[in-house]
Amino acid sequence: MNDHEQPVSGGPVILIVDDSPSSVLVMKEYLEDAGYQTCHAYNGEAALIQAREVLPALVLMDVVMPGINGFETCARMKTDDVLKDIPVIFMTSLADESSKMHAFNVGGIDYVSKPPLLGELLARVRTHIALYTLQRSMAEQNAALQREVAVREAAEQALREHRDQLERDVAERTADVVSHSQALEETLARLRTMQEQVIKSETMASLGRVVAGIAHEVNTPLGVALSAASHLNDQMRTVAAKMRDNQLQRSKLEQFFEVGMELSQSLLVNCQRAADLMGRLKAGATDRASGQRREFNLGGYVREVMASLQPQLKQAGIEAVIDADDGIAMDSFPGPLAQILTNLVSNAQDHAFGGKGGRVQITVRPLGGSHVDMVFSDNGAGIAPNDLPRVLDPFFTTRRSAGNSGLGMHIIQSLVTLVLGGGIKVDSAQGQGTTVRLTFPRVAPEPGSA
Known part of the structure; x- marks a missing residue:
C-alpha cells in the first residue's frame, strides 16, 4: 500500500492525512461526491511530500499517527514558504482544552472530532476552501496591482526623463539663439530680473x-x-x-x-x-501670486482680469466682449482663474490672429445650481482638423519656430481639472474661429482631491 496517492482531475484538491485506510476511504467518497478532488497520505512524512507535489486547497489532518504526529506535521508545513498558507483542519478524538489550543498554536485553522460528522466536515471544508480561495485571489490581485504600480512608476519616470530632456533641448535651443545677439541677451537678462521681482x-x-x-x-x-x-x-x-x-x-x-x-x-x-x-x-x-482660496463674484472678477489685460489687447488690436452673469458667487481660487484667462488671451493673440487683431468673447453663465459654464471664443484662423485632438497635449505647438513652448493650453487644462475641479472642451474649424468651453464647480474641491 502506498503512503500517498495522487488526485484525479476535478474540483479543488483536499489532502486527507490519516493512518486509518477505512477512515480515509469514507471521507474520500463523501468529498468526491461533493465535487472535490482528494488525495491521501497515511503518515506525516508522506503528507509533507504529497502536499508539495499537489499543493492542495486544504488539508484534513489526523492528530495521532505513527512517526511525526499531526501537530508536528502542521508545524513543519507552516515553516515551509510553499505550504505555509494552506489551511489545515485537525481531526482528533482528543477533547481536552490544551490539545485544542495546541492545534491552533501550530497553525491549524479549525478542528473536528473524530470520527467526524460528514455533514459538519463538508460545511467546514467548503467554508475554509472558500476563504483560502478568496485569500489567494486577493493576494494575486495585490501582486498584479503592485506590478501595475511598478510599470506605472517606470512609465512616469520615463515621462519625467523625457520631459527633462525636452526642457534641456528647449534650453539649448534658447541658448543657441541668445548667443547670436548680445543685445537680445541683455534684454532677456533685464526681463529675467523684472520677473524675479x-x-x-x-x-x-x-x-x-x-x-x-x-x-x-x-x-x-x-x-x-x-x-x-x-x-x-x-x-x-x-x-x-x-x-x-x-x-x-x-x-x-x-x-x-x-x-x-x-x-x-x-x-x-x-x-x-x-x-x-x-x-x-x-x-x-x-x-x-498667492493662489489662495477665497470667495468672490465671478462676473466681476472676470471683468477685473480682462481690464488688466486691456493694454495687451489694445496693443494687439483685439476687441474683447464680456457677457458675464453678475449673480455667480464663487468659493474657489481666483489666481488660477486669472492665469487661465490670461493664457486664453495670449493663445488667441499668438495663434488665432497672428498679430492681425480680431475679436474675442467671454460668456459666463450658471450651470445648474452648483456649476459654472465659461465660454471663450474668437473669430480667428481656427485649428486644422489633424491638430485639434492634440491642442491640450504638453509641448504641442504649430509655432515652435516663433518661440512658442506648446504649454499654454496644457497649463489651462491642468488648472481647470486639477485646481478648479472642472473640465475643458475645445471646438474649432479652420477659418471659423475657436471655442474653448470650461465647466467647473462654484465651490472648488480641496487641493489634491480633484
Missing part, C-alpha cells in the same frame, strides 16, 4: 505681458504729470523771484494761481489714473 511662482509666467502692457499705459499719465510738475515748478520760481524784487503784480499773482490750479488738477488727474492702473496690476498680481 514680480513673478512669485511658475504659475505667474503669463503675468509678463500684463506688466508690460500696463507699464506702457502708465507712462502716458506719468509723462503728463511730470510735465505739469515741471511747468508748475518753473512758475513758482518765477513768482518767487518777482516777490523778492517787489515786482509781483496782483494780476500776475492771480494768473499764477489760475495756471497753478490747472497744473495741480492735471497732476491730480494723471497721478490718479496711474494709481488706478497700478492698483489694477497689483490686484491681479496678488491673486496670481
